[in-house]
Amino acid sequence: MGDQKVEFPVIKPKHKLQINFLKGNDLITVPNFLTPFESEAFVKAAESLGFVHQGSLGPAKGEAYRDNDRVSVNDPQLAGIIWESGLNKLFRDIKIRGKAAVGLNPNIRFYRYKVGQRFGRHIDESVDLGDGKHTHYTLLIYLSGSSQSKSKSDVKSLGNTDPLVGGETVFYGSRSKVVAEVAPAAGMALVHIHGDKCMLHEARNVTKGVKYVFRSDVVFA
Template sequence: MPSFFPRSLCRDYVAFLKTLPLQTTPGRPKRGEAVRVNDRFQVDSYDFATRLWEQTGLKEVLLDGDVNEKWGGEPVGLNPNIRVYRYSKGQFFDCHYDDSNNLTLPSNPPLPVRTTWTLLLYLTSASEGCVGGETVFYPRDRRSSREEIVVPLETGTLLLHKHGDDCLLHEGREVTAGEKWVLRTDLCIRR
Protein backbone atom coordinates (compact mmCIF):
# COMPACT_ATOMS: atom_id res chain seq x y z
CA MET A 1 0.00 0.00 0.00
CA PRO A 2 1.90 3.03 -1.22
CA SER A 3 1.68 6.29 0.73
CA PHE A 4 -0.02 4.62 3.70
CA PHE A 5 1.76 7.13 5.95
CA PRO A 6 2.49 10.64 4.66
CA ARG A 7 6.18 11.50 4.24
CA SER A 8 5.94 14.19 6.97
CA LEU A 9 4.66 11.66 9.52
CA CYS A 10 7.42 9.22 8.59
CA ARG A 11 9.97 12.01 9.15
CA ASP A 12 8.47 12.71 12.59
CA TYR A 13 8.56 9.00 13.48
CA VAL A 14 12.22 8.69 12.47
CA ALA A 15 13.14 11.80 14.49
CA PHE A 16 11.50 10.22 17.56
CA LEU A 17 12.84 6.71 16.92
CA LYS A 18 16.41 8.04 16.75
CA THR A 19 16.06 8.93 20.46
CA LEU A 20 15.32 5.32 21.48
CA PRO A 21 17.99 2.97 22.87
CA LEU A 22 18.45 0.71 19.83
CA GLN A 23 20.48 -2.47 20.23
CA THR A 24 22.66 -3.97 17.52
CA THR A 25 21.77 -7.57 16.69
CA PRO A 26 24.58 -10.10 17.02
CA GLY A 27 26.34 -10.89 13.74
CA ARG A 28 26.35 -14.60 14.57
CA PRO A 29 22.84 -16.08 14.55
CA LYS A 30 21.60 -18.98 16.62
CA ARG A 31 21.40 -22.33 14.85
CA GLY A 32 18.65 -22.28 12.21
CA GLU A 33 18.37 -18.47 12.14
CA ALA A 34 19.35 -16.14 9.32
CA VAL A 35 22.17 -13.65 9.64
CA ARG A 36 20.72 -10.28 10.55
CA VAL A 37 22.82 -7.21 11.15
CA ASN A 38 20.77 -4.18 12.18
CA ASP A 39 19.85 -2.03 15.14
CA ARG A 40 16.49 -2.60 16.75
CA PHE A 41 14.10 -1.55 19.46
CA GLN A 42 11.21 -3.69 20.64
CA VAL A 43 8.27 -2.73 22.84
CA ASP A 44 5.01 -4.39 23.79
CA SER A 45 2.35 -1.71 23.28
CA TYR A 46 -1.26 -2.80 22.89
CA ASP A 47 -2.29 0.89 22.85
CA PHE A 48 0.02 1.75 19.92
CA ALA A 49 -1.02 -1.38 17.99
CA THR A 50 -4.70 -0.52 18.55
CA ARG A 51 -4.23 3.07 17.37
CA LEU A 52 -2.33 1.91 14.28
CA TRP A 53 -5.16 -0.56 13.53
CA GLU A 54 -8.12 1.71 14.25
CA GLN A 55 -7.01 5.29 13.50
CA THR A 56 -5.05 4.99 10.24
CA GLY A 57 -7.68 3.41 7.98
CA LEU A 58 -5.84 0.07 8.04
CA LYS A 59 -8.75 -1.75 9.67
CA GLU A 60 -11.22 -0.54 7.03
CA VAL A 61 -8.91 -1.41 4.13
CA LEU A 62 -8.19 -4.91 5.40
CA LEU A 63 -11.79 -5.72 6.34
CA ASP A 64 -13.07 -4.83 2.87
CA GLY A 65 -14.26 -7.91 0.93
CA ASP A 66 -14.05 -11.60 1.85
CA VAL A 67 -11.70 -11.35 4.81
CA ASN A 68 -11.61 -15.07 5.64
CA GLU A 69 -10.36 -15.96 2.17
CA LYS A 70 -8.03 -12.98 1.87
CA TRP A 71 -6.41 -13.04 5.32
CA GLY A 72 -6.95 -16.65 6.46
CA GLY A 73 -9.55 -15.71 9.07
CA GLU A 74 -11.07 -12.65 10.68
CA PRO A 75 -8.51 -9.87 11.26
CA VAL A 76 -9.05 -8.37 14.71
CA GLY A 77 -6.01 -6.15 15.19
CA LEU A 78 -2.23 -5.96 15.25
CA ASN A 79 0.37 -7.71 17.36
CA PRO A 80 1.32 -5.44 20.29
CA ASN A 81 4.93 -6.59 19.83
CA ILE A 82 6.14 -3.48 17.97
CA ARG A 83 9.61 -3.66 16.45
CA VAL A 84 11.68 -0.80 15.07
CA TYR A 85 14.55 -1.65 12.72
CA ARG A 86 17.35 0.63 11.58
CA TYR A 87 19.70 -0.64 8.89
CA SER A 88 22.81 1.49 8.37
CA LYS A 89 25.42 1.14 5.64
CA GLY A 90 26.57 -2.49 5.42
CA GLN A 91 23.63 -3.89 7.39
CA PHE A 92 21.16 -6.47 6.03
CA PHE A 93 18.84 -9.39 6.89
CA ASP A 94 19.76 -12.59 5.02
CA CYS A 95 17.21 -15.01 3.51
CA HIS A 96 14.66 -16.25 6.05
CA TYR A 97 11.04 -17.12 6.76
CA ASP A 98 8.79 -15.32 9.26
CA ASP A 99 7.01 -17.51 11.81
CA SER A 100 3.36 -17.40 12.79
CA ASN A 101 2.64 -17.13 16.51
CA ASN A 102 -0.29 -17.70 18.84
CA LEU A 103 -0.89 -15.03 21.45
CA THR A 104 -3.66 -13.44 23.45
CA LEU A 105 -4.48 -9.77 22.92
CA PRO A 106 -4.97 -8.00 26.27
CA SER A 107 -8.38 -6.64 25.23
CA ASN A 108 -11.47 -6.86 27.43
CA PRO A 109 -12.18 -9.76 27.32
CA PRO A 110 -8.78 -11.19 26.33
CA LEU A 111 -8.79 -12.42 22.72
CA PRO A 112 -6.83 -15.49 21.51
CA VAL A 113 -5.27 -14.75 18.09
CA ARG A 114 -2.77 -16.08 15.57
CA THR A 115 -0.40 -13.90 13.56
CA THR A 116 -0.65 -14.62 9.83
CA TRP A 117 0.84 -11.67 7.94
CA THR A 118 3.95 -9.57 8.55
CA LEU A 119 3.36 -5.82 8.41
CA LEU A 120 6.31 -3.62 7.43
CA LEU A 121 5.99 0.16 7.28
CA TYR A 122 8.91 1.79 5.45
CA LEU A 123 9.82 5.11 7.05
CA THR A 124 12.71 6.03 4.72
CA SER A 125 13.74 5.55 1.09
CA ALA A 126 16.13 6.95 -1.51
CA SER A 127 14.58 10.40 -1.08
CA GLU A 128 15.98 10.40 2.49
CA GLY A 129 19.37 9.13 1.29
CA CYS A 130 18.88 5.36 1.72
CA VAL A 131 20.40 3.25 -1.04
CA GLY A 132 19.75 -0.51 -1.12
CA GLY A 133 17.75 -2.26 1.59
CA GLU A 134 15.05 -3.60 -0.74
CA THR A 135 12.88 -6.48 0.47
CA VAL A 136 13.25 -9.38 -1.97
CA PHE A 137 11.00 -12.46 -2.17
CA TYR A 138 11.92 -15.79 -3.80
CA PRO A 139 8.75 -17.69 -4.80
CA ARG A 140 10.38 -21.09 -5.25
CA ASP A 141 12.33 -21.15 -1.98
CA ARG A 142 15.66 -20.48 -3.62
CA ARG A 143 17.69 -17.44 -4.46
CA SER A 144 17.33 -16.85 -8.17
CA SER A 145 17.55 -13.42 -9.72
CA ARG A 146 15.26 -14.62 -12.53
CA GLU A 147 12.40 -15.24 -10.10
CA GLU A 148 12.95 -12.61 -7.45
CA ILE A 149 10.22 -10.15 -6.54
CA VAL A 150 11.85 -6.90 -5.44
CA VAL A 151 9.91 -4.46 -3.27
CA PRO A 152 11.70 -1.11 -3.42
CA LEU A 153 11.82 1.19 -0.41
CA GLU A 154 9.25 3.96 -0.67
CA THR A 155 8.70 6.23 2.31
CA GLY A 156 5.27 5.60 3.82
CA THR A 157 4.65 2.30 1.99
CA LEU A 158 3.00 -0.48 3.97
CA LEU A 159 3.99 -4.02 2.93
CA LEU A 160 1.98 -7.02 4.09
CA HIS A 161 3.33 -10.49 3.37
CA LYS A 162 2.14 -13.87 4.52
CA HIS A 163 4.14 -15.66 7.15
CA GLY A 164 4.05 -19.04 8.88
CA ASP A 165 3.68 -22.11 6.64
CA ASP A 166 2.88 -19.95 3.58
CA CYS A 167 5.77 -17.51 3.99
CA LEU A 168 7.98 -16.95 0.96
CA LEU A 169 11.74 -17.02 1.40
CA HIS A 170 12.80 -13.38 1.60
CA GLU A 171 15.62 -11.05 2.57
CA GLY A 172 16.35 -7.43 3.35
CA ARG A 173 19.18 -6.48 1.01
CA GLU A 174 22.25 -4.67 2.25
CA VAL A 175 21.98 -0.94 2.73
CA THR A 176 24.84 0.67 0.80
CA ALA A 177 24.26 4.29 1.89
CA GLY A 178 22.08 6.17 4.35
CA GLU A 179 19.66 4.52 6.77
CA LYS A 180 16.64 2.27 6.28
CA TRP A 181 14.03 2.67 9.03
CA VAL A 182 11.17 0.16 9.32
CA LEU A 183 8.28 -0.31 11.73
CA ARG A 184 7.27 -3.99 12.07
CA THR A 185 4.27 -5.76 13.57
CA ASP A 186 1.88 -8.53 12.49
CA LEU A 187 -1.75 -8.91 11.48
CA CYS A 188 -3.72 -10.88 14.08
CA ILE A 189 -6.52 -13.31 13.16
CA ARG A 190 -9.09 -14.60 15.66
CA ARG A 191 -8.28 -18.18 16.77
Protein backbone atom coordinates in the same frame (compact mmCIF):
# COMPACT_ATOMS: atom_id res chain seq x y z
CA MET B 1 13.20 -1.22 26.10
CA GLY B 2 9.61 -2.45 25.97
CA ASP B 3 8.42 -0.30 28.91
CA GLN B 4 9.87 3.02 27.79
CA LYS B 5 7.46 5.87 27.11
CA VAL B 6 7.87 7.97 24.00
CA GLU B 7 5.70 10.42 22.13
CA PHE B 8 4.64 8.96 18.80
CA PRO B 9 3.14 11.05 15.99
CA VAL B 10 -0.60 11.56 15.64
CA ILE B 11 -1.64 9.32 12.74
CA LYS B 12 -4.43 10.59 10.54
CA PRO B 13 -6.96 8.18 8.99
CA LYS B 14 -6.12 7.42 5.37
CA HIS B 15 -8.66 7.44 2.57
CA LYS B 16 -8.49 6.21 -1.03
CA LEU B 17 -5.33 4.22 -0.43
CA GLN B 18 -3.68 2.63 -3.46
CA ILE B 19 -3.47 -1.14 -2.98
CA ASN B 20 -0.93 -3.14 -5.01
CA PHE B 21 -1.32 -6.93 -5.02
CA LEU B 22 2.12 -8.32 -5.88
CA LYS B 23 1.16 -11.97 -5.27
CA GLY B 24 -2.57 -12.12 -4.64
CA ASN B 25 -3.40 -11.60 -0.98
CA ASP B 26 -0.03 -13.06 0.05
CA LEU B 27 2.01 -9.93 -0.72
CA ILE B 28 0.57 -6.42 -0.80
CA THR B 29 2.04 -2.91 -0.81
CA VAL B 30 0.29 0.34 0.08
CA PRO B 31 2.16 3.48 -1.06
CA ASN B 32 1.87 6.62 1.09
CA PHE B 33 0.29 4.79 4.02
CA LEU B 34 2.15 7.26 6.24
CA THR B 35 2.81 10.87 5.34
CA PRO B 36 6.41 12.15 5.13
CA PHE B 37 5.86 13.98 8.43
CA GLU B 38 4.54 10.83 10.15
CA SER B 39 7.46 8.75 8.84
CA GLU B 40 10.04 11.26 10.01
CA ALA B 41 8.37 11.57 13.41
CA PHE B 42 8.53 7.79 13.88
CA VAL B 43 12.24 7.85 13.04
CA LYS B 44 12.85 10.51 15.69
CA ALA B 45 10.75 8.61 18.24
CA ALA B 46 12.61 5.35 17.57
CA GLU B 47 16.00 7.07 17.84
CA SER B 48 14.95 8.60 21.17
CA LEU B 49 14.23 5.09 22.50
CA GLY B 50 17.75 3.96 21.65
CA PHE B 51 18.53 1.18 19.18
CA VAL B 52 20.38 -1.99 20.19
CA HIS B 53 22.38 -4.08 17.73
CA GLN B 54 20.88 -7.44 16.80
CA GLY B 55 22.91 -10.18 15.19
CA SER B 56 22.60 -13.94 14.76
CA LEU B 57 24.68 -17.10 14.91
CA GLY B 58 24.46 -17.29 11.11
CA PRO B 59 23.59 -20.02 8.58
CA ALA B 60 26.32 -22.34 9.88
CA LYS B 61 24.35 -22.54 13.14
CA GLY B 62 20.96 -22.80 11.47
CA GLU B 63 20.04 -19.11 11.74
CA ALA B 64 19.58 -16.53 8.99
CA TYR B 65 22.35 -13.96 8.76
CA ARG B 66 21.19 -10.85 10.60
CA ASP B 67 22.90 -7.53 11.15
CA ASN B 68 20.70 -4.58 12.11
CA ASP B 69 19.66 -2.43 15.05
CA ARG B 70 16.36 -2.89 16.86
CA VAL B 71 14.15 -1.36 19.53
CA SER B 72 10.67 -2.43 20.60
CA VAL B 73 7.73 -1.11 22.59
CA ASN B 74 4.53 -2.76 23.77
CA ASP B 75 1.88 -0.23 22.80
CA PRO B 76 -1.69 -1.48 22.24
CA GLN B 77 -2.92 2.08 21.66
CA LEU B 78 -0.44 2.75 18.85
CA ALA B 79 -1.21 -0.66 17.32
CA GLY B 80 -4.91 0.22 17.35
CA ILE B 81 -4.37 3.63 15.76
CA ILE B 82 -2.25 2.22 12.92
CA TRP B 83 -4.80 -0.54 12.33
CA GLU B 84 -7.79 1.81 12.26
CA SER B 85 -6.03 4.31 9.98
CA GLY B 86 -6.64 2.08 6.96
CA LEU B 87 -5.28 -1.45 7.41
CA ASN B 88 -8.61 -2.65 8.82
CA LYS B 89 -10.25 -1.92 5.45
CA LEU B 90 -7.50 -3.73 3.55
CA PHE B 91 -8.04 -6.91 5.59
CA ARG B 92 -11.83 -6.74 5.69
CA ASP B 93 -12.27 -9.60 3.20
CA ILE B 94 -9.16 -11.65 4.02
CA LYS B 95 -9.79 -14.78 6.08
CA ILE B 96 -7.26 -17.33 7.35
CA ARG B 97 -8.72 -20.75 8.23
CA GLY B 98 -12.05 -19.08 8.81
CA LYS B 99 -10.56 -16.45 11.11
CA ALA B 100 -10.80 -12.69 10.52
CA ALA B 101 -8.18 -10.01 11.08
CA VAL B 102 -8.83 -8.14 14.33
CA GLY B 103 -5.87 -5.79 14.72
CA LEU B 104 -2.11 -5.51 15.10
CA ASN B 105 0.28 -7.17 17.51
CA PRO B 106 0.96 -4.54 20.22
CA ASN B 107 4.63 -5.58 20.16
CA ILE B 108 5.88 -2.77 17.91
CA ARG B 109 9.44 -3.08 16.61
CA PHE B 110 11.61 -0.53 14.87
CA TYR B 111 14.55 -1.66 12.74
CA ARG B 112 17.51 0.40 11.60
CA TYR B 113 19.92 -0.70 8.88
CA LYS B 114 23.08 1.32 8.31
CA VAL B 115 25.51 0.96 5.42
CA GLY B 116 26.64 -2.65 5.12
CA GLN B 117 23.81 -4.09 7.23
CA ARG B 118 21.30 -6.63 5.96
CA PHE B 119 19.01 -9.52 6.96
CA GLY B 120 19.60 -12.77 5.05
CA ARG B 121 16.98 -15.10 3.61
CA HIS B 122 14.48 -16.21 6.24
CA ILE B 123 10.81 -16.80 6.99
CA ASP B 124 8.62 -15.14 9.63
CA GLU B 125 6.85 -17.44 12.07
CA SER B 126 3.26 -17.11 13.24
CA VAL B 127 2.92 -16.06 16.88
CA ASP B 128 0.34 -17.44 19.32
CA LEU B 129 -0.87 -14.48 21.39
CA GLY B 130 -3.30 -16.54 23.47
CA ASP B 131 -7.10 -16.36 23.70
CA GLY B 132 -7.39 -17.86 20.21
CA LYS B 133 -5.37 -15.06 18.61
CA HIS B 134 -2.58 -15.82 16.15
CA THR B 135 -0.54 -13.61 13.81
CA HIS B 136 -0.70 -14.52 10.12
CA TYR B 137 0.77 -11.49 8.32
CA THR B 138 3.90 -9.40 8.75
CA LEU B 139 3.48 -5.62 8.55
CA LEU B 140 6.44 -3.50 7.48
CA ILE B 141 6.18 0.27 7.07
CA TYR B 142 9.26 1.85 5.54
CA LEU B 143 10.17 5.08 7.29
CA SER B 144 12.95 6.11 4.91
CA GLY B 145 13.67 5.65 1.23
CA SER B 146 12.80 7.25 -2.08
CA SER B 147 9.81 9.49 -1.48
CA GLN B 148 6.48 8.80 -3.15
CA SER B 149 5.36 12.38 -2.56
CA LYS B 150 6.47 15.19 -4.84
CA SER B 151 6.20 17.63 -1.95
CA LYS B 152 9.16 16.15 -0.08
CA SER B 153 12.35 14.65 -1.47
CA ASP B 154 13.14 12.04 1.17
CA VAL B 155 13.02 11.28 4.87
CA LYS B 156 16.60 11.63 6.06
CA SER B 157 17.95 9.83 9.08
CA LEU B 158 19.00 11.96 12.01
CA GLY B 159 22.47 13.33 11.36
CA ASN B 160 22.64 11.69 7.93
CA THR B 161 22.01 13.62 4.73
CA ASP B 162 22.49 10.72 2.31
CA PRO B 163 19.34 9.35 0.63
CA LEU B 164 18.77 5.63 1.11
CA VAL B 165 20.23 3.30 -1.51
CA GLY B 166 19.77 -0.47 -1.30
CA GLY B 167 17.87 -2.28 1.44
CA GLU B 168 15.30 -3.82 -0.91
CA THR B 169 13.01 -6.52 0.48
CA VAL B 170 13.17 -9.48 -1.91
CA PHE B 171 10.73 -12.41 -1.91
CA TYR B 172 11.53 -15.82 -3.39
CA GLY B 173 9.38 -18.63 -4.72
CA SER B 174 10.30 -22.16 -5.73
CA ARG B 175 13.85 -22.76 -6.96
CA SER B 176 14.86 -19.36 -5.54
CA LYS B 177 12.95 -17.53 -8.28
CA VAL B 178 12.39 -13.87 -7.39
CA VAL B 179 8.67 -13.22 -6.84
CA ALA B 180 9.01 -9.53 -6.00
CA GLU B 181 11.67 -6.96 -5.19
CA VAL B 182 10.38 -4.03 -3.14
CA ALA B 183 12.52 -0.92 -2.79
CA PRO B 184 12.02 1.01 0.47
CA ALA B 185 9.95 4.16 0.05
CA ALA B 186 9.16 6.36 3.03
CA GLY B 187 5.57 5.84 4.15
CA MET B 188 4.92 2.68 2.14
CA ALA B 189 3.35 -0.27 3.96
CA LEU B 190 4.09 -3.86 2.96
CA VAL B 191 2.15 -6.84 4.27
CA HIS B 192 2.93 -10.47 3.54
CA ILE B 193 1.57 -13.75 4.79
CA HIS B 194 3.76 -15.55 7.29
CA GLY B 195 3.82 -18.83 9.17
CA ASP B 196 3.62 -22.04 7.14
CA LYS B 197 2.86 -20.12 3.93
CA CYS B 198 5.57 -17.50 4.37
CA MET B 199 7.76 -16.86 1.34
CA LEU B 200 11.50 -16.94 1.83
CA HIS B 201 12.64 -13.32 1.86
CA GLU B 202 15.57 -11.07 2.70
CA ALA B 203 16.47 -7.45 3.35
CA ARG B 204 19.32 -6.59 1.02
CA ASN B 205 22.45 -4.72 1.97
CA VAL B 206 22.15 -0.95 2.49
CA THR B 207 24.80 0.77 0.38
CA LYS B 208 24.04 4.40 1.25
CA GLY B 209 22.01 6.26 3.86
CA VAL B 210 20.01 4.57 6.64
CA LYS B 211 16.95 2.35 6.34
CA TYR B 212 14.28 2.60 9.05
CA VAL B 213 11.34 0.21 9.33
CA PHE B 214 8.23 -0.01 11.54
CA ARG B 215 7.33 -3.67 12.15
CA SER B 216 4.28 -5.40 13.59
CA ASP B 217 2.01 -8.34 12.72
CA VAL B 218 -1.64 -8.71 11.74
CA VAL B 219 -3.62 -10.68 14.32
CA PHE B 220 -6.48 -13.05 13.44
CA ALA B 221 -9.10 -14.51 15.75
